[in-house]
Amino acid sequence: MLSINSETTRRKPNSVDAHVGRRIRQRRLWQNMSQATLADAIGVTFQQVQKYEKGVNRVGAGRLQQISKALKVQPCYFFEDTPDKNQSDGQSAANQTEIPPEVVEFAASEEGIELIKAFSRVGDNDVRRRIVMLLKSLSAHEW
Incomplete structure (x- = not known):
């Protein structure tokens, strides 16, 4: 009899999971909501919200529905601008501009x-x- 180890059947988070986590964090911050408040709204610990936002843990469909309701967006919001296969192959998608990671990171900061x-x-x-x-003038100066 073949035994299935739960670790081998469990899928690890991938780039889409990380993207969804970043979008959760962006929306939560935009709503001026703490991780604890979101956690209470969806019935998990704030540590679990941290793991979702960092892309360490995957967000299931039901949980994503709860998060979207708490953050007042449609579930599809979390998948907007998801890197697609064409972009990862070096081909740019039509009507899409490459945004540098530092810009995305800054836009998601407080x-x-x-x-x-x-x-x-x-x-x-x-x-x-x-x-x-x-702002351009200020950024030209050495502070």
Whole structure:
């Protein structure tokens, strides 16, 4: 009789799992929600939320549905901009721009989210342009 070891049948997280985890973190931060609050909403520990966000643990379909409800998005939100096979083969998908990892990382940080929220509330395009010029000028200096 063939015995199946549960470790060998368990699938390890992959790049899509890591992407979903990053999207969970981005949305949670955008909602100003702590890991503990999300954990309470979906019935897990905050450590489990950390593992989901880091891509260490896979998020099952039912759990993803709970997370999407708690974060007020559709489940498909977590799969937006998922790297596809064509991109991993070096071919770029149509209408998609390569975003450097450091930009994605900054946009997911607390500072990045605060900056994006504040900037998006500026309604005047001329003021927005001037803000960008100011930031470019500041970044040119050695601080």
